[in-house]
Amino acid sequence: MTLLQVRNLSVDYATEDGVVHAARDISFDIAPGEVLGLAGESGSGKSTVAFAIARLHRPPAFISDGSVTLDGTDVLQLDGEALRAWRWREVAVVLQSAMNALNPLLRVADQFRDMFQAHGIHDRKEIRARSADLLNMVGIDPARLDDYPHRFSGGMRQRIVIAMALALSPKLLIMDEPTTALDVVVQRELLEEVADLRSKLGFAVLFITHDLALMSQFCDRIGIMLRGELVELGTPTQMVAAPRHPYTRALWNAIPPLHPPSYPLEGPLRPQGGQVQRQ
Numbered sequence: 001m002t003l004l005q006v007r008n009l010s011v012d013y014a015t016e017d018g019v020v021h022a023a024r025d026i027s028f029d030i031a032p033g034e035v036l037g038l039a040g041e042s043g044s045g046k047s048t049v050a051f052a053i054a055r056l057h058r059p060p061a062f063i064s065d066g067s068v069t070l071d072g073t074d075v076l077q078l079d080g081e082a083l084r085a086w087r088w089r090e091v092a093v094v095l096q097s098a099m100n101a102l103n104p105l106l107r108v109a110d111q112f113r114d115m116f117q118a119h120g121i122h123d124r125k126e127i128r129a130r131s132a133d134l135l136n137m138v139g140i141d142p143a144r145l146d147d148y149p150h151r152f153s154g155g156m157r158q159r160i161v162i163a164m165a166l167a168l169s170p171k172l173l174i175m176d177e178p179t180t181a182l183d184v185v186v187q188r189e190l191l192e193e194v195a196d197l198r199s200k201l202g203f204a205v206l207f208i209t210h211d212l213a214l215m216s217q218f219c220d221r222i223g224i225m226l227r228g229e230l231v232e233l234g235t236p237t238q239m240v241a242a243p244r245h246p247y248t249r250a251l252w253n254a255i256p257p258l259h260p261p262s263y264p265l266e267g268p269l270r271p272q273g274g275q276v277q278r279q
């Protein structure tokens, strides 16, 4: 069964220096509840593909060919009110800058309210209850609904944005480098949380990151992009065991081993009271 079907998608940017073919002839599917990762070097076209699927691309970007179908809807034909209603309800997007996506001047509760009202939910009690449930779902005390964004850490703000993205139970969550601004431990916690939510709620995820190690733990399948093309698609296991494209091989080889060799502790690092302390 397929939720998202991308067929022969090509996206160009019309620039003063000519047309940039940022994504060329991209085809892939995402099944309901599946997590598909897109990896590849900077400028390979990952965000261009994600933006086109969510219909977030703006001039100078234009879709020059192909189709995108989500749960039977021809996404590239949506317009006006239909497009507005479709976003958030069917597809929600969490971007790299999500940590700063909250309005610093509004309490979190007011930002939830605006979002619900924009989608036709106006009952104040219902909005309050649903907002509290959503905060709870991402591990934040609902009593903090009336706090302003600056009262939360970067990781917590990211969780709030994810809670908002999931508010209308979208079928597909697109995460474009959602954790790059966070430290490694918080990144991992956040992704584990998204994985948990996914098993509970059943949404699919299109996940974009530079971090192939992180991706291989979090994704059911991975697509590798190179200069605007999807050069390989498979499960992490398939790709480690038998990468077909030399670029995939190079990407894997660039990942440090999970268990690096242990080195004797010398120099500025030495054990003290059972702990390694920096002098």
Ligand SMILES: Nc1ncnc2c1ncn2[C@@H]1O[C@H](COP(=O)(O)OP(=O)(O)OP(=O)(O)O)[C@@H](O)[C@H]1O
Pocket (backbone or CB within 6 Å): 013, 014, 015, 020, 022, 040, 041, 042, 043, 044, 045, 046, 047, 048, 049, 060, 061
């Ligand atoms: N607004 C724009 N105008 C012109 N070219 C653009 C524009 N945005 C992106 N591009 C070009 O499109 C190509 C794909 O960029 P894109 O941002 O999709 O890559 P990416 O793989 O997501 O990179 P990153 O990992 O750095 O976000 C690049 O060559 C980029 O320079």
